[in-house]
Structures are given as structure tokens and as C-alpha cells.
Amino acid sequence: MIFAFYFYPMLQALLMSFQSGAGTNLTFVGLDNYKRLFTDPTFIATVTNTFIYLIVQVPVMIILALFISVLLNDPKLKFKGFFRTAIFLPCVTSLVAYSVIFKYLFSNNGLINTMLMKVALIGEPIQWLTDPFWAKMTIIIAITWRWTGYNMIFYLSALQNIDNSIYEAAKIDGASAFQQFFRITVPMLRPIILFTSITSTIGTLQLFDEVVNITKGGPGNATMSLSQYIYNLSFKYTPDFGYAATVSYAIVILIVIFSIIQFKVAGDRNG
Amino acid sequence: MGNLKRGLTYLFLTVVAIVSIFPFLWMIISATNKSVDVTKGRLLPGSHLGQNFNKLLDSVDLVPALMNSAKISVTTTLLALLIASLAGYGFEIFRSKTKDRIFNILLLSMMIPFAALMVPLYRMFGSISGALPFIGIDTAASVILPTVTTAFLIFFFRQSTKMFPKDMLEAGRMDGLNELGVFFRIYVPTMKTTYAAAAIITFMSSWNNFLWPLVVLQSPGQRTIPLLISNLGSSYSPDFGVIMTAIVIATLPTALLFFAMQKHFVAGMMGSVK
Numbered sequence: 001m002i003f004a005f006y007f008y009p010m011l012q013a014l015l016m017s018f019q020s021g022a023g024t025n026l027t028f029v030g031l032d033n034y035k036r037l038f039t040d041p042t043f044i045a046t047v048t049n050t051f052i053y054l055i056v057q058v059p060v061m062i063i064l065a066l067f068i069s070v071l072l073n074d075p076k077l078k079f080k081g082f083f084r085t086a087i088f089l090p091c092v093t094s095l096v097a098y099s100v101i102f103k104y105l106f107s108n109n110g111l112i113n114t115m116l117m118k119v120a121l122i123g124e125p126i127q128w129l130t131d132p133f134w135a136k137m138t139i140i141i142a143i144t145w146r147w148t149g150y151n152m153i154f155y156l157s158a159l160q161n162i163d164n165s166i167y168e169a170a171k172i173d174g175a176s177a178f179q180q181f182f183r184i185t186v187p188m189l190r191p192i193i194l195f196t197s198i199t200s201t202i203g204t205l206q207l208f209d210e211v212v213n214i215t216k217g218g219p220g221n222a223t224m225s226l227s228q229y230i231y232n233l234s235f236k237y238t239p240d241f242g243y244a245a246t247v248s249y250a251i252v253i254l255i256v257i258f259s260i261i262q263f264k265v266a267g268d269r270n271g
Numbered sequence: 272m273g274n275l276k277r278g279l280t281y282l283f284l285t286v287v288a289i290v291s292i293f294p295f296l297w298m299i300i301s302a303t304n305k306s307v308d309v310t311k312g313r314l315l316p317g318s319h320l321g322q323n324f325n326k327l328l329d330s331v332d333l334v335p336a337l338m339n340s341a342k343i344s345v346t347t348t349l350l351a352l353l354i355a356s357l358a359g360y361g362f363e364i365f366r367s368k369t370k371d372r373i374f375n376i377l378l379l380s381m382m383i384p385f386a387a388l389m390v391p392l393y394r395m396f397g398s399i400s401g402a403l404p405f406i407g408i409d410t411a412a413s414v415i416l417p418t419v420t421t422a423f424l425i426f427f428f429r430q431s432t433k434m435f436p437k438d439m440l441e442a443g444r445m446d447g448l449n450e451l452g453v454f455f456r457i458y459v460p461t462m463k464t465t466y467a468a469a470a471i472i473t474f475m476s477s478w479n480n481f482l483w484p485l486v487v488l489q490s491p492g493q494r495t496i497p498l499l500i501s502n503l504g505s506s507y508s509p510d511f512g513v514i515m516t517a518i519v520i521a522t523l524p525t526a527l528l529f530f531a532m533q534k535h536f537v538a539g540m541m542g543s544v545k
Contacts, residue, residue, distance in 0.1 A: 068284070068287060071280050071283070071284060072284070074280070077280070082288070083284045083287075083288050085533070086287075086288035086291050086292050087287055087288060087291050089291055089292060089295060089526075090291055090294075091475075092475070092522065092525050092526045092529045093295075093479075093522055093525075093526075094478065094479035094481075094496075094497055094500075094521060094522065094525070095479055095481060095497075096479070096481050096497040096500050096501050096504075097298075097479075097497070097500055097518040097521050097522055098294065099504075100500060100501070100503075100504035100514065100518060101294050101297070101298055101515075101518065102294070103504065104309070104511060105294065105297070111297065145290070145291070145294070149291065202381075202382065202384065205384055206384045206385060206386055208386070208481070208482050209481045209482065209497075212501070213501055213504055213505070216505070226386065227384070227385075227386035227482065230386045230387075230389065230390070231386070231389070231482070231485075231486070234389070234390050234393070235486060241390050241394065244390050245387075245390055245391070248384070248386055248387035248388075248389075248390065249387065251384045251386060251387055252382075252383065252384065252387050255382055255384060256382070259382065
């Protein structure tokens with residue numbers, strides 16, 4: 001099944017990426033599609049957006065999730081179950097549903113602006129959805145809200161497997177909480193951190209639901225994601241399956257590059 | 272630990288918890304309010320839930336969409352659990368060099384983004400539409416088939432199987448059970464928590480799936496819940512109260528499932544990380 005629905009389509013896509021034409025009338029054009037990538041302003045914009053999401057969102061989310069899970073792992077903490085459930089709750093929502101909620105929360109006369117103005121943090125409404133910078137921020141805030149709890153669960157599970165006697169020993173040796181975190185927790189969790197950072201990277205590169213439902217990719221192409229661009233190329237305008245497949249391969253190549261980098265970074269810390 | 276530090280910990284966790292819960296509360300409150308009140312940012316429950324609900328039923332095909340979603344999600348979950356657990360069991364219990372290699376290749380498929388598969392998959396289903404209309408474009412089967420086997424789920428079951436007491440399988444074989452008997456009579460009942468966690472993950476992702484259904488389900492009668500909500504959310508004169516009611520209804524099944532199986536879920540996730 002996996003071969004039928006993953007690897008066969010991958011080969012198909014590879015073939016198609018060398019073809020061009022409207023709809024199903026595809027002809028071989030060699031590397032033309034790949035050349036087009038580098039001069040296509042929309043493609044460059046979507047790649048830039050994706051990079052910004054990645055560089056800002058993934059580290060913020062991972063550090064936040066790690067921090068929360070370390071706090072929650074404290075055996076003396078009360079209301080642990082409540083905090084854990086509350087923070088995991090966003091993961092229960094559908095991407096579409098929460099996107100629509102965020103769209104209203106962050107609209108010009110939406111609740112976020114109203115509240116910020118009431119406490120006089122801002123003088124006039126922030127153009128969350130129509131300003132290129134703030135629109136990107138809205139998407140980043142939305143994704144962080146949705147996925148932090150998800151990553152937290154992985155860290156919590158892993159933390160519970162660390163033998164408490166290691167911490168006891170460190171305390172006796174006089175290690176501060178700060179030192180314990182960086183000398184014990186982070187190294188012990190390295191495989192899980194690697195796992196979550198790779199899955200988050202893949203997730204970000206595949207971003208679609210949020211962008212489509214919060215900003216529709218706008219203003220201009222300021223928030224458009226790679227997946228949305230592929231969707232638009234194949235199903236919205238005159239279908240150009242060949243070029244869409246080329247953009248798909250660009251994502252695959254990006255994912256491979258990022259994964260290698262992440263493995264390298266994690267590996268170097270080992271040595 | 273100092274009192275100040277303890278206090279800061281609680282303060283921080285409380286803020287994070289409020290931020291996490293707030294959009295939910297707002298969604299539920301808004302579902303009971305008039306559209307105008309929602310835009311004004313009213314934070315108190317209103318009395319318009321019934322009206323919103325009726326309007327929703329009148330304006331869109333809510334019930335068919337719920338049925339479509341339910342049909343797709345339940346089938347996907349059942350099939351996915353069966354296939355992935357058999358595969359995970361097989362990979363772990365009957366290990367060999369070749370199988371390990373195949374497994375590594377399978378893991379590669381986790382790296383392939385769905386967007387990269389979308390176009391060829393669409394063409395694939397398009398071309399079989401003529402010969403096999405019941406699994407072609409615009410059918411529930413076309414949504415289910417590509418999502419039913421995932422390397423992630425096989426990986427998840429394989430990891431959990433590592434902890435499985437192998438003597439129990441031996442005992443079962445000695446008692447004369449065949450391999451499928453061992454699997455269904457011994458393995459499945461002992462792995463309940465793993466199944467629960469896997470079921471929640473699969474059901475949620477299937478219930479909430481948006482991109483692929485958006486591509487293959489083209490007639491309004493086939494629409495699933497996320498497609499319906501996306502459509503409502505992008506209409507020109509949105510009735511916010513009605514939309515919020517729709518979102519609450521769409522979120523209920525996954526939220527209830529999660530709360531009902533929360534204990535098993537956490538236990539199952541932990542088993543897989545070990």
C-alpha cells in the first residue's frame with residue numbers, strides 16, 4: 001500500500017516535473033521547469049515565507065515545549081493533570097476550525113485588537129491580517145498555539161524515563177536547576193528533540209490549512225506557503241501539473257537538506 | 272525550591288493554560304451569541320445557540336457532511352489500526368536483515384510531503400475513475416485509500432511491540448494457536464493502550480483532514496466537515512454566531528474522544544517513546 005500511494009506517485013511526480021502543458025496535455029520540456037523556479041517571483045516569495053516560519057516558529061515552539069514539560073515534570077507540582085490537559089487541548093482542534101477562529105480573533109476589529117487597545121498597549125488596531133509582517137506573525141502565533149502542546153507530550157514522556165537518581169546525584173554535587181537542565185535534561189532528550197524538530201520542520205514545509213483559512217496567502221503573496229502554491233498551480237488556475245510537480249520536488253529537496261542539517265547539529269553535540 | 276520560584280512556575284503555567292484554553296472558551300461563548308455580539312467581542316454567554324443552530328441546519332448540509340466525515344474517519348481508523356499493527360507486529364517479532372531494510376525504506380516515506388504526492392495521486396484516481404467508479408474521484412474511498420497506511424503508525428506499533436513480553440507469544444503458540452490466533456487473542460488485548468493512542472491520532476487526523484478531501488471531493492454532497500467550515504469561514508457576509516456553532520459541532524467528536532481515552536492515550540504515547 002505504501003508503495004502504491006507513496007513511492008509510485010513520487011516516481012510519477014519526478015517524470016511530470018520534466019513535463020509542461022495545460023491540464024493533461026503534457027509534453028517533455030527537459031529542465032525548463034527547474035529553470036523557471038529560479039525566476040518565478042511567487043515561488044521565491046513562498047520559499048522566503050516558509051524560511052521565515054521555520055526560523056522563527058520551530059525554535060520558539062521547541063524551547064517553549066521543553067520549558068513547559070520540565071516545569072510539569074516536577075513531582076511536587078500540583079494541578080499537573082489540569083495544566084497538561086489544558087496545554088494539550090489545542091491539538092484536539094481541527095486545523096481548519098482553529099484557523100477560522102484565529103482569523104476572527106485577529107481581524108481588524110477582532111477581540112485581540114479590542115483587548116490590546118483596552119489595556120492601552122496599542123493606540124490603534126494592528127493590521128494583523130492585511131500587513132505583510134503582522135500577517136506572518138499571526139500565522140506563526142497560530143501554529144505555535146496549535147503545536148506546542150503536541151511536542152510537550154513527547155518531552156514529558158521522555159522526561160519520565162530519565163532516572164530521578166541522576167538528578168539527585170547532581171543536586172548533591174551542587175548543580176543548579178539551570179545546570180541540571182543543560183547538562184542532564186537537554187542531552188538526555190536529544191533524540192526526542194531531534195525527532196520533534198524534524199517533524200516540525202516537515203510540518204512547516206507542508207503548511208496549508210492555516211494559511212488558506214486565515215489569510216488566503218495574502219496580502220499579496222506575503223503568507224503563501226509552498227503547499228498552497230502547488231494547490232493553486234494544479235487546481236485553481238489553468239492546471240499546470242508539470243510545474244506543480246517541480247515545486248513539489250523543491251519541497252522534497254528542502255526537507256532532505258533540513259533533515260541532514262538537523263542530524264548534523266545533533267550529531268556534533270554528541271562529539 | 273524557593274517560594275518565589277514556585278509562584279512564578281504556577282503563574283507561568285496558568286498563563287500558558289489560559290492562552291491554550293481561551294480560543295475554546297471564546298468559540299463556545301460565541302456559538303451562543305448573535306453575529307453582531309461576536310464581532311463586538313462579547314465575552315458572556317448569550318441566548319442565541321438555538322437560533323444559530325437552526326440557521327446552520329437551514330443554510331448548509333450539516334448532517335450529510337457529518338455523516339461523510341464519520342464514514343471516512345471510522346473506516347480509516349479501523350483499517351489503519353489493523354494494517355499498521357499487523358505490520359508493526361510482523362516487523363518486530365519476525366525480524367530479519369531484509370525486513371529491517373524494508374522498514375528503513377518505509378520510514379523514508381514519512382519524509383515525503385503530502386503536497387508532493389497530491390498531483391500524481393489526483394491523476395491516479397482520475398485515471399481509474401472510468402474503470403472503477405466506486406474508488407475514483409469524488410468518493411469516500413478515494414479519501415480513505417491514500418491515508419490508510421502510514422509509516423508513522425507502523426513505526427509507532429513497532430516501537431511499542433519492543434516492550435511486549437515475548438514469552439506470552441511462545442506460550443500461545445505452544446497452546447496450539449496459529450499465528451493470527453496469537454495476534455488477535457494475545458497481542459491485541461495486551462496492547463490496548465497502544466491501540467487507544469493510535470486510534471485517537473488516526474481518527475483526529477482523518478476527521479480534520481483538509482487538503483486531500485479538498486482536492487478529490489468535488490461535489491457538494493460529498494463534502495466533509497472541514498471543507499464545510501472552510502467554506503462558511505470564507506463567505507462574504509459571514510454570520511459569526513452560526514460559524515462558531517458549526518466549529519463547536521465539528522470539534523466535539525475529537526474532543527470527546529480525547530477526554531474519554533485520555534489516560535490510555537498518554538500511556539500509549541509513553542510506551543512508544545521508551
